[in-house]
Amino acid sequence: MAEKGDIELAAVLKRYGGTVAVDTISLKIPAGTYCCLLGPSGCGKSTTLRMIAGHEDISDGDIMIGNEVINDLPPARRGTAMMFQNYALFPHLDCTDNVAFSLKMKGVAKAERRQRAVEMLRLVHMQDYAARLPAQLSGGQQQRIALARALITNPSVLLLDEPLSALDPFLRARMREELKRLQKELGISFIHVTHSQEEAMALADLVVVMNRGKIEQAATAREVFNQPRTAFVARFIGGHNIIDCTVDAAAGTIRLPGHLPGAVPLPARIDGARQPVSVRADRARLTPPAPGQAGFAGTVRAVEYLGSIVHVGIGAEGLGDCTIDDGEFAVTVDERSFFASPVAVGDRVSVSWAPEEVHVLEG
Incomplete structure (x- = not known):
């Protein structure tokens, strides 16, 4: 042996x-x-x-x-x-x-x-x-x-x-x-x-x-x-939204949609005009972005009740020069919160997330 x-x-x-x-x-x-x-x-x-x-x-x-x-x-x-x-x-x-x-x-x-x-x-x-x-x-x-x-x-x-x-x-x-x-x-x-x-x-x-x-x-x-290294890992593991963003090399930041004056700092390893980042579905919220938060407005495309959570799929609009994987952003809402303020397919909603919820991917 x-x-x-x-x-x-x-x-x-x-x-x-x-x-x-x-x-x-x-x-x-x-x-x-x-x-x-x-x-x-x-x-x-x-x-x-x-x-x-x-x-x-x-x-x-x-x-x-x-x-x-x-x-x-x-x-x-x-x-x-x-x-x-x-x-x-x-x-x-x-x-x-x-x-x-x-x-x-x-x-x-x-x-x-x-x-x-x-x-x-x-x-x-x-x-x-x-x-x-x-x-x-x-x-x-x-x-x-x-x-x-x-x-x-x-x-x-x-x-x-x-x-x-x-x-x-x-x-x-x-x-x-x-x-x-x-x-x-x-x-x-x-x-x-x-x-x-x-x-x-x-x-x-x-x-x-x-x-x-x-x-x-x-x-x-x-x-x-929590820290997928690449876009492939984020997609395969699931629960992540992948946003392709513009890099502002002069400012040393990644531009996100929403009210983020400083955006996300650009890691030293990143070199290119575009950069994918991920945001977990359970860390995003169905609320308008406040100052210092990222976000966008969109239309609800899907609502899936999964017991303790509800999955909401949102067609993204107002993203500026950012794009979202498959054109749909996922938000996971706990059951009690969802039914306290439910949404349905076709509703207009706002989505937001804090800058610390953004994870920079390698590609």
């Missing part, structure tokens, strides 16, 4: 013929971290996971666990275990034998491997289903069996490829809690591929947002949500 420790990818490249699937990425995942690789389909996250597992060859670069380069090691010698999206349980074996299968392949005696399988079933709260076949289990129960089978080899890293995608929303939330509990209890690293922002935010110590084979941002969930 590979040494338990940090997982590090150093300039890792994966090329299929002339197509680059993973483009020279570098990443360090501290030991004992729950890491989510997040991004749209085709961004390279599953390919990255399979390279760590040893199911895909690396075109260039190195992957290390602890102090050991594992590029040329077969999957069974990397100290990793993989849980596949479709669970891949053997239909003719009961739960105990499914969990114990990898130990059987290693020549572990029957009594010992069954004892260890029962311990794993207890860990995932499935000991009462030990004699059942996979067809007699629900999707969530099958997932727990697949988890137990992956964990029985005592890996230093558990790799999960879209493990919750086949579950209904209620069970998905329950299994998120279970995965987090197991990761903390076992103290090993989990690397979890998902396209769900909610899933990554709920689970991860480290969120790695990928796009077109590159890493756009790697940070805590809170940092990714």
